[in-house]
Amino acid sequence: MSLKEYKTKRRFDETPEPDDRDLVPSSNESRFVIQCHDATRLHYDVRLQIGDVLKSWAVPKGPSLNPSDQQLAVFVEDHPLAYADFEGVIPPGNYGAGTVMIWDEGTYQERSFPEPGRAREVMENALNTGHITVVLKGKRVQGEFALIRIKQTKNWLLVKKWDQFASTKRQNWPMTSIRSGRDFSQLAASDQVWQGAGERTERQEKESPYPQPARASEIWESVAKASDGKMLMIPQKRERLQSHEHWIMQPNWAGKRYLLSFHHGRPKLVSKGGLDHTTRYKDLIRNLKGQLSQGILDCVLSPEIVDGLIVYDLVALDGKLWVHQTYENRQTALKPLIDSCSHLYFPREVRGQTELFRHYYMYGSYVAGVSHQVLLGFKEGHEEPELKVGSAAHQHDEPSTEASFILPEPQVYRGKARLSHGDRVYWPERRIKKAHVFDYYLQVAPYIIPHIKDRPLSLVRYPQGVMGQGFFQKDMTGFLPRYLETYPWRSSRSSKTINYALCQNLDSLLYLANLGTIEINPWMSTIHELDKPKLVYIDLDPHGRPFQDTYRVAELVKKLLDEIGVVSGIKTSGRSGLHIGIPLGQNHSYEQARDFCLSVCTLVEEQLPDICTLERNPNKRRGRLYLDCYQNARGQTIVAPYSLRPTPDASVSCPLLWDELVPDLRAGDLNLVSVRDRLKSRGEPWADLLSLANDLETARHRLKDVKP
Structure with missing residues (x-):
């Protein structure tokens, strides 16, 4: 087992980390160590002694005692055995710069408890097959764990197995060293670096481009000074959004604007006036602790967000200011950070498509839209990299009424499946x-x-x-x-x-x-007969046309199907379209079903050529509704009845009775709340649909007699 990659990444004349010459005698009793690393992002490193090296996995969220949690574990380079004793500060400018803490340590055994002489062989075989199961005997973490490789990648899953140490309760483990008892701030503030075995070396630290001042007001001052006096941008009000590929549009959330500063994982919330509001929002700060290691973010505290902040921009990260970078570069660096944080949210964005943005976002909590010019860096004061557009002119895009969103109290489920992180x-x-x-x-x-x-x-x-x-x-x-x-x-x-x-x-x-x-x-077929669909669909995709046109096309399809004696059902797509479902018998292939739907859609297109089309190329549809019947094929899917959709209204793909289809139907009115009430009062419109079976051969013969 080679340490070549480990040595290549490190400059041992600058970093106090051990090199491959710092050997530790091999032991029959295998060691493990879990180190908490306050680097670009706070994460855990799980290391198992296998042979003469430490096999290592970076675990962003750390270990969990809940067997339902599958924690991502990224396989990284081998480390020398001496690294199990390393605790201290890796200086800035070096690989993995930040503070390393020995969070837990102990010994482990492979689950089969092999004889000591065969332990290495068994573990190496398990590593090669991509499935390791060990029993950890640590001071904080104990019990049986599995490491499972995801295909042939570096990504693994760390999973707790059910035993006496398993627990579904959230663990409040202390963030202190199991060996020295110090926390990150104490380790980072020390003038010396702990290296294990009692050895200490002088700490080398480079000055950060932006200091971490004691007073909150100085955070704004230091950012302004380091960025040549250019503070955070304030949007300039305009009447129209910019519809151009070099402009990105985001909803502008109502709320207070703050700088969120992280120093060694500790958050500080600073107002535009330079006041420290950290103690005002204790629950929020508790949630944000450890989300990032070092950085400053431009955020909005909105009354609509109950457990976090909306993050609009990146000011600084890991000691480097980003205000001179283009907006696009800042967002590229920001998005992966926010995606892994459970209490920081990134607003959705639309690039250069004003109408699409207006359709989805100019309502509700969003009091305005903000455009960003992607090729520019920060500008002073009220210049034009950001444009703010009020939503008063777009009242026709209001969402479903607030009355339909009185959320019921969730029930407690006592079955096998368990809910985790329910407050997210x-x-x-x-x-x-x-x-x-x-x-x-x-x-x-x-x-x-x-x-x-x-x-x-x-x-x-x-x-x-x-x-x-x-x-x-x-x-x-x-x-x-x-x-x-x-x-x-x-x-x-x-x-x-x-x-x-x-x-x-x-x-x-x-x-x-x-x-x-x-x-x-x-799928539209079951595993018992994969080539025989039980239900096929004609999908009406409005492609931006008003719903009245979708309604008109659906009514015509229904009329044609009724004429040839074909039973059908109608449901909303959960977005702006409609799905017409046709149940089939046991003897029809996907090809037969698709050909039948194509014949029906051809007649519809002939009667409404200015409204709808079968053209598969979006660029050639000329704004017409798309009659999609081609997805009726093996391996293709369509959203299930009663499935949620990720829309602003939490809408549902909801089955309807045909007489419920009206020209002013709003998909957003059929949502997570209203559909439950609807089922209680009206029942399931498609309850009998799956038990019906249309004969397509008879229907095809009848269709030939239908005149356009």
């Missing part, structure tokens, strides 16, 4: 928390499960809420509970096996909800 805010503008999403899927489970059971699922997940980074997940691997089934399917395109999640029961649905799943997209 998913929709800040609606005060919707993760617990509300979990409870929504609990309440609608009897209605959504029949539509997704036995079907491979593609998930859209937002673990940090809809303002954070979302991602699309098909392959469900890693540590999974026994009650969550998966279905392996080999993709002909990629020649890879995809393990799709299956939602067979309530616990599996709630497990997916706890992963941050907002949107659930099932």
